[in-house]
Amino acid sequence: MxxxxxxxxxxxxxxxxxxxxxxxxxxxxxxxxxxxxxxxxxxxxxxxxxxxxxxxxxxxxxxxxxxxxxxxxxxxxxxxxxxxxxxxxxxxxxxxxxxxxxxxxxxxxxxxxxxxxxxxxxxxxxxxxxxxxxxxxxxxxxxxxxxxxxxxxxxxxxxxxxxxxVSSTRIRQALATGQMTEANRLLGYHYQVHGKVVHGFQRGRELGFPTLNVLPWAQERIPGDGVYAVRVCLDGESTWYQGMASIGNNETFGNDLARTVEINLFNFNRQVYGRQVTVEWMYYLRPMIKFDGIDELICQLQADRARSRKLLASL
Structure with missing residues (x-):
């Protein structure tokens, strides 16, 4: 072309x-x-x-x-x-x-x-x-x-x-409310966001759910706050890794925190800081929740991971 x-x-x-x-x-x-x-x-x-x-x-x-x-x-x-x-x-x-x-x-x-x-x-x-x-x-x-x-x-x-x-406006509205099934159906493909892996607070690692902290490209539309089942591809590689992502302010750990995109990949333990990634947003799981304690959060993350694996296994 x-x-x-x-x-x-x-x-x-x-x-x-x-x-x-x-x-x-x-x-x-x-x-x-x-x-x-x-x-x-x-x-x-x-x-x-x-x-x-x-x-x-x-x-x-x-x-x-x-x-x-x-x-x-x-x-x-x-x-x-x-x-x-x-x-x-x-x-x-x-x-x-x-x-x-x-x-x-x-x-x-x-x-x-x-x-x-x-x-x-x-x-x-x-x-x-x-x-x-x-x-x-x-x-x-x-x-x-x-x-x-x-x-x-x-x-x-x-x-x-x-x-x-079918319109771009309708798709933007679906993304804003976490309606990934509708957004992907209207697009005709799975919605993608691109970004760079940056250093975070490493809270996920301490909880047993290490995450990639992704800084999305400027001016690319990010789905609404919530937890999602996703797939991730590292720049220069052909493998798609399955995982779950959260978008939000992590209120469990404090107030007035910055909005972040954090992704826990399954069966993945590599250090990839500075790498460019493509994230495919497959399914919406739930809204962000402020938990009363760490144990409650870990229990929910375990449930999120099990549900994500089940949903992504059908692809």
Missing amino acids: RIIRLTEPYDQTQIPNSDVVLAMGFFDGVHRGHQRVINVARKKAHNTHLPLAVLTFDIYPKIFFTDVTKDSMCYLTLNQEKIERMEALGVDILYIVTFDENLVYMPPQEFIDKYAVALRARYLVAGADFTYGPPAIATMPLLPEYAQGRFNIMCVNHLCDGGQK
């Missing part, structure tokens, strides 16, 4: 000299709804013997229209994971467009001229709610006015699950 990064004003010589089927969207999470859009585009590309191109943006465009700042926005998939998932979906060319003030104020006609026509789209494929400017004047029903017959338009209807639209 060829990756082309475009920053306004971009150099036209960056654009391949071939017509393409072009799918557009931000695609945060590359969930089943997004996969549907890309699969429709891929089928058209196959039938017309054209390359499949996808255009996305480096940051969430709506940041410029909300109170959320660029640095505080949390994503389901950061750009590297998005790139990997696009490649797995069979994308030939991935355009990653820098979304800045130059695009915020760009009129819809200019955007279509520069990012559809100039990218040599013979077919433009997007979801029914895709916008390419202010929602009042840049919707899919209005796209033919800007296309001016220069390319064909394929509008992909929403994918529904349980009577509701």
Whole structure:
């Protein structure tokens, strides 16, 4: 897959000299709804013997229209994971467009001229709610006015699950409340978080449950507080280790403690400080609890481990 990064004003010589089927969207999470859009585009590309191109943006465009700042926005998939998932979906060319003030104020006609026509789209494929400017004047029903017959338009209807639209917003809400089964179903894969193993207080080791303390990548969305059954892969290795993770403030050990991500891996006793890890969040077990004593906590951890092993054994 060829990756082309475009920053306004971009150099036209960056654009391949071939017509393409072009799918557009931000695609945060590359969930089943997004996969549907890309699969429709891929089928058209196959039938017309054209390359499949996808255009996305480096940051969430709506940041410029909300109170959320660029640095505080949390994503389901950061750009590297998005790139990997696009490649797995069979994308030939991935355009990653820098979304800045130059695009915020760009009129819809200019955007279509520069990012559809100039990218040599013979077919433009997007979801029914895709916008390419202010929602009042840049919707899919209005796209033919800007296309001016220069390319064909394929509008992909929403994918529904349980009577509701599959959306990034819905997945974020599921993650925030620990609904991992729903989040993973809507994504079409197990949700992942990436991070670095750092030193902690080693309380888990003292309890007989040594943990990896993971510092997640900035701007990656973390599931809500609770205890989960997880799988972990160390960077550079292919083995997935089973375990259980906690997200929260560990109130049993005191008040006003920092929120942490701690993972107890089964049958694992290596020192891996400084290593990068990928965590797959499989099942939600229970909320975080402030225990009255250490013995009560250990008893609960033993139950959590047994339940996690049982759930993960079915994979």
